[in-house]
Amino acid sequence: MSELSDIETAERQICVKCGALIAKEHRFCKSCGARQSAEKPEESDNKWALFKQVAFFYSIYIGVCGLVSFTHIFNTILLFVSVEVVLAGTAVAFFAYNWAENKKLLVWRNFSWQKLAAYGAIAVAGSFLVHYSVGWLNVTIFSRDEQYYSIFAGTKGAAFYIVFFTAVTPALFEELAFRGYLLQTLLKIADTEQAVYVSAFLFAIIHLSFISLFWLIPFALFIGFVRIKENTFWYGVFFHFCFNLTGCLFAWL
Amino acid sequence: MENALPVPPIEKCAHCYAEIKNDDVYCTNCGYPLQGTEFEQKSFIANLQVIGIDMAEYNKKVRAAANTLYYLSGVFILSGIINFFILKDNADVLAIVIPTFILAMLFLLLGSYCPKKPLACLVSGLALYIIVQVINAFDSPMSLAKGIIIKIFIIGYLIKGIKSAIELEKMKKENNII
Numbered sequence: 001m002s003e004l005s006d007i008e009t010a011e012r013q014i015c016v017k018c019g020a021l022i023a024k025e026h027r028f029c030k031s032c033g034a035r036q037s038a039e040k041p042e043e044s045d046n047k048w049a050l051f052k053q054v055a056f057f058y059s060i061y062i063g064v065c066g067l068v069s070f071t072h073i074f075n076t077i078l079l080f081v082s083v084e085v086v087l088a089g090t091a092v093a094f095f096a097y098n099w100a101e102n103k104k105l106l107v108w109r110n111f112s113w114q115k116l117a118a119y120g121a122i123a124v125a126g127s128f129l130v131h132y133s134v135g136w137l138n139v140t141i142f143s144r145d146e147q148y149y150s151i152f153a154g155t156k157g158a159a160f161y162i163v164f165f166t167a168v169t170p171a172l173f174e175e176l177a178f179r180g181y182l183l184q185t186l187l188k189i190a191d192t193e194q195a196v197y198v199s200a201f202l203f204a205i206i207h208l209s210f211i212s213l214f215w216l217i218p219f220a221l222f223i224g225f226v227r228i229k230e231n232t233f234w235y236g237v238f239f240h241f242c243f244n245l246t247g248c249l250f251a252w253l
Numbered sequence: 254m255e256n257a258l259p260v261p262p263i264e265k266c267a268h269c270y271a272e273i274k275n276d277d278v279y280c281t282n283c284g285y286p287l288q289g290t291e292f293e294q295k296s297f298i299a300n301l302q303v304i305g306i307d308m309a310e311y312n313k314k315v316r317a318a319a320n321t322l323y324y325l326s327g328v329f330i331l332s333g334i335i336n337f338f339i340l341k342d343n344a345d346v347l348a349i350v351i352p353t354f355i356l357a358m359l360f361l362l363l364g365s366y367c368p369k370k371p372l373a374c375l376v377s378g379l380a381l382y383i384i385v386q387v388i389n390a391f392d393s394p395m396s397l398a399k400g401i402i403i404k405i406f407i408i409g410y411l412i413k414g415i416k417s418a419i420e421l422e423k424m425k426k427e428n429n430i431i
Contacts, residue, residue, distance in 0.1 A: 026281035027281065033284045035428065194370050198372070
C-alpha cells in the first residue's frame with residue numbers, strides 16, 4: 001500500500017491488477033474484477049514457515065527453562081550465568097535475524113516522562129497487588145528468584161547481582177524475546193489481537209507455574225498492548241523492570 | 254456483435270445484491286462479472302463454491318482441534334478428581350490437584366474461544382500441552398512413553414488445526430471475506 005500513497009487520494013485507489021482508478025471502499029475493481037486485497041500474496045505464503053520458526057524459538061525456551069526449573073544442576077554462579085547468556089543470546093539472535101524490520105522497535109519516538117512515570121506506577125502497584133494476593137494464596141511466586149539468593153549469598157556485591165539478574169536482565173531480554181521477536185513474528189501470522197494473546201500466553205506459561213498464570217497473563221497482555229500502542233518496546237522494558245524490582249525488594253527486605 | 258441485445262440498466266448485482274453503477278463491468282462488492290458472458294458468470298459462482306468447499310474442509314479441521322482441547326480439559330478434570338480421592342489424606346493434595354484443575358480450566362477456555370480466535374487458541378493449546386508433557390517428563394521420564402499414541406494424535410490434531418486456521422485466515426484475506 002505504501003508505494004501507492006503518493007498517487008492515491010483520500011477516496012481513490014489504483015486497481016492492483018489493471019491500474020484503473022477506483023473508489024477506495026470497493027473490494028473489487030469495476031473494470032477488471034480483480035480483488036483489492038490489502039495483503040500481498042507472497043507475504044501470506046510463508047506464514048507456516050514463520051510458525052515453525054516461532055516453534056523452534058519457543059522449544060529452546062521450553063528446554064532451557066525446564067532444565068533450570070526442574071533440575072538443580074545450575075547451582076553455581078558460572079552455570080547460572082551461562083543459562084542467562086543462552087537465553088539472552090537466543091533472544092538477541094532471533095531478534096537480529098530480522099534486524100531490518102525489528103530495529104524500528106528499538107526507536108523510542110514520542111518519549112514522554114509522564115507516560116514513563118505512569119507505566120512505572122502501574123508496575124509498582126501491580127507488583128504490590130501480586131505480592132499480597134500471592135502471599136494470601138500461600139504460594140512462593142519468585143521461586144526461581146529464591147534460587148538466585150542462595151546462589152549469590154555470601155558473594156561480594158550480592159545485592160547488585162540479585163537486582164541485576166531479577167530486574168535488569170529479565171526486563172531487557174524477556175522483552176526482547178517475547179514482545180520483540182515473538183510478537184513481531186506473530187503479527188505477520190495473525191491479526192494484532194490474536195498475536196498479542198498468543199505472545200502473552202506463551203510468555204505466561206514459560207514460567208512453568210500454573211498458579212502464577214493468574215497474574216502473568218494480565219501482566220503480559222498489558223505489556224503486549226502497550227508495545228502495540230506505543231510502537232516501541234522500551235515502555236515494556238521499563239514496566240517489566242519496575243515490576244520485577246518491586247517484587248525483588250519484597251522478597252529481599 | 255453484442256449490440257443485438259442491449260444491456261438492460263442494472264442497479265443491483267445479480268449475485269450479492271449490492272448497489273452498482275450501470276457502467277461497472279464487475280461488481281465492486283463481490284467481483285461478479287456483471288457484463289460477462291453466461292459462462293463467465295457461471296464459472297465465477299463455481300469458483301466461489303470451490304473456495305467454500307475448501308473453507309469447509311479447513312473449518313472441519315479447526316473444529317476437530319477445538320474438540321481435542323475439550324477432550325484434554327475432560328482428561329485433566331478426571332485425573333484431578335481421581336487424584337483428589339487417591340491423595341485425600343495427603344497434606345499436599347491441593348498442591349497437586351489445583352494445578353490440574355487450572356489446566357482443565359485453561360483447556361476448556363481455549364476450546365470455547367476457538368471458534369472466535371482459532372489461531373490464538375490452538376497455538377496456545379499446543380504450547381500448553383507440550384509444556385505439560387515436558388514438566389511431566391522432568392518429573393518422571395517414563396511418563397513420556399505412557400499413552401504415546403494418544404499424545405501423537407493430540408499433537409497431530411492440534412497442528413493440523415493450526416495449519417488450517419492459518420489457511421483460513423489467508424483465504425479470508427485474499428478473498429476479501431469479512
